Amino acid sequence: MKTLTVSVVTPSGPVLEDDFEMVVCKAENGEIGILPDHIPLVAPLSISAVRLKRDGEERHIAVSGGIMEVSANKVTILAQSAEKPASIDVGRAKEAKARAERRLQSKQDNIDYLRAELALKRAINRLEISGDK
Numbered sequence: 001m002k003t004l005t006v007s008v009v010t011p012s013g014p015v016l017e018d019d020f021e022m023v024v025c026k027a028e029n030g031e032i033g034i035l036p037d038h039i040p041l042v043a044p045l046s047i048s049a050v051r052l053k054r055d056g057e058e059r060h061i062a063v064s065g066g067i068m069e070v071s072a073n074k075v076t077i078l079a080q081s082a083e084k085p086a087s088i089d090v091g092r093a094k095e096a097k098a099r100a101e102r103r104l105q106s107k108q109d110n111i112d113y114l115r116a117e118l119a120l121k122r123a124i125n126r127l128e129i130s131g132d133k
């Protein structure tokens with residue numbers, strides 16, 4: 001089976017580099033499936049799961065947005081943060097979710113709603129990928 005090399009990199013360092021048969025990412029304008037020999041592509045990603053398929057199994061990585069670049073059977077994902085399910089701290093994500101929900105419900109004037117909405121999305125994404133939701 002042909003494969004492509006997937007590399008997920010964050011400012012804190014590499015999170016994963018391995019070969020997969022297919023990568024499915026959520027771009028800002030919809031889902032993109034990448035198979036070997038895909039044409040070169042650059043796309044912005046949403047806060048979402050990157051799905052990596054090999055040998056009938058699927059692995060997930062939580063990404064907080066970022067950029068995907070495809071060229072020459074290599075997929076590079078540059079993200080502000082990215083976690084494998086095992087490294088997600090569920091308690092921390094639950095606290096972040098509760099904090100963001102409190103901010104969004106607050107009637108104060110000085111709340112940055114967009115920031116709270118993004119924090120809520122990151123927390124829900126982590127909880128979904130850790131299997132705790």
Ligand code: ATP
Pocket residue numbers: 012064080081082083087088089090092093096119122123126
């Ligand atoms: P928090 O409010 O808990 O910091 P956040 O969504 O604001 O959450 P980010 O700014 O996305 O956090 O991430 C900062 C760093 O902390 C990144 O390296 C990210 O991988 C890590 N991180 C954030 N939340 C978690 C979590 N629940 N489990 C593991 N790592 C996390």
